[in-house]
Amino acid sequence: xAKQEEKKKVEMFDLGAFDSVTLSNxxxxxxxxxxxxxEETTTRFLMLGPDSDAYxxxxxxxxxxxxxxxxxxxxxxxxxxxxKPADLELASNVDLLCELIQGWENAYWxxxxxxxxxxxxxxxxxxxxxxxxxxxxxIEDRERFFTGTSKSSPTA
Numbered sequence: 001x002a003k004q005e006e007k008k009k010v011e012m013f014d015l016g017a018f019d020s021v022t023l024s025n026x027x028x029x030x031x032x033x034x035x036x037x038x039e040e041t042t043t044r045f046l047m048l049g050p051d052s053d054a055y056x057x058x059x060x061x062x063x064x065x066x067x068x069x070x071x072x073x074x075x076x077x078x079x080x081x082x083x084k085p086a087d088l089e090l091a092s093n094v095d096l097l098c099e100l101i102q103g104w105e106n107a108y109w110x111x112x113x114x115x116x117x118x119x120x121x122x123x124x125x126x127x128x129x130x131x132x133x134x135x136x137x138x139i140e141d142r143e144r145f146f147t148g149t150s151k152s153s154p155t156a
Contacts, residue, residue, distance in 0.1 A: 023145040024049030027102045030138045035130045045135060046103040049145035058099045062092065094125040097135055 025048065032043040048054050101121045107114045114120045125132050138144060 018146065020049065020051045020142050020145040023147060024051035024055065025053060027052075028144050029105075030135060030144070032131055032134055042106040043108075043131075044105045045101060045107075045131075047097075047135060047139050048100040048102060050140055050142060051145065052100070054099050055096075055139075058096055065092075090126070093132060093136060094122060097125045097132065098122055100139060 027046045027048050029044045030047050031040045032045070033039065034041055098118055098121050101118075103116050104114075107116075107120075107124065109120075109123070114124070125135075
């Protein structure tokens, strides 16, 4: 009888406790790792997350652009101009990061501290593959956007 009662016990799993939308919309700080040592640098980016309103709106816009992407890719394959798929993907990734960036700390370009603005963000995300790839990877890591996890580093 006791074993049957144990089987009937079900651990409560509170779905409401898993809110990634709040921190996705508020943003979290993502520290850039040194590309050779893997150690944390002093450069940090404040990024919105994958469940933010901005990310969802960007995805909707990308869905609309998917037809253009196909046309450009086919034209490129047929040698009739068009943009290379890699160029289209780069532009899409840069666009996403520019939509999600909310600020930065200690961002320098060739020794000069960069003022936070969309033009400088585009410059970084277009020309620095290390930063671009780290941020793309880290914003897709939803664990960063749940309150109280070891990976979350909220704005407060």
